[in-house]
Amino acid sequence: MTEPITLALVGGALLTEGVRFLYDQAGELLRRRRERRDAAPTREPVAIELPAEVFDGQLVDPVLDDARLAQVEPALRDAWAQTAGYAQGIDPVEVTDRAALVRIDQLRVALEAALGQRITFRGEQRESSGVRITLRIDELWGSARTVDVGVLKGDLVIDETIGRATGDIVVVRADRIEN
Template identity: 30%
Template sequence: MTFLYQRLERLLDRGGVPEPDPEIPAELMGALTLPLQADAGQLAARRQELERLRGELSVYHRGSAPIGLTDTPLLNALGRLRGILEEIYGQRLTFVGEERQESGPFVHQRTERVAGQQTGMDADEVTGAASVLQEIGTVEQGGINIGMRARRIGSSPPS
């Protein structure tokens, strides 16, 4: 709750300014790519929903309502918040005990037509679990679609 709510407040209060050193909880599985960089378009598109979620979750954050593992409205709000944060940051946020891919960068592109060049992910170094999912209708003649191009993928440097 705390980690997700802090991201929510920082996005809304600071307008998506990169977070170079957020406190990462030990319960987060995998490795996030830092700084946490918000996609400005996603943030603008989801701002109203984020404001609503801040309203719903503020009673828990202030301690006015107890946090319980059987509190369905709380769990639903946190699930929606996590999904939005993952889209805005382009990274999965996976906690210990969950049956899903570890935390780390991802790209999900939905494109009807590629006429030039489209690249899902291009990095000098990818640490942790990275993935690209592309849904493409047509790649025109001369068009290029690259899922991932990386100098290194993995969590430890080569020896």
């Protein structure tokens, strides 16, 4: 998890608007999960535009994967419930309240896990919102390719940890990269 202290640098008004947005998005994903619980899992594009006055950067062609959503649902549901007071204006968001910052960060992290992309507040000391790839290979015999796409849009951050590998590793292969 991100150190929630980075959220303290954002400011109360921005955090208040941001937690409302994150809370609403989490609620939409939880409703979708409830409605599709018995359906075959799908991967579908979702239209989520981060408010530019609150967040740094944009999500890049976000896709909602029902299987991934099912995995993160417990954490997303808990974080959504824990931030309800802030999102609905009942409890003020104070940048000095570490417990509030942790709850807001947990909501953000759960949404990031569901969408597979970073969500960064404006003014936060963190990479911009967008695509992130985390790769961990303990041991590899042969070859591995983690991302193989036609067009890669936006910024991409890759964190990789590779232990013992015998063979070829291609982290990203793209026909074209667009920013």
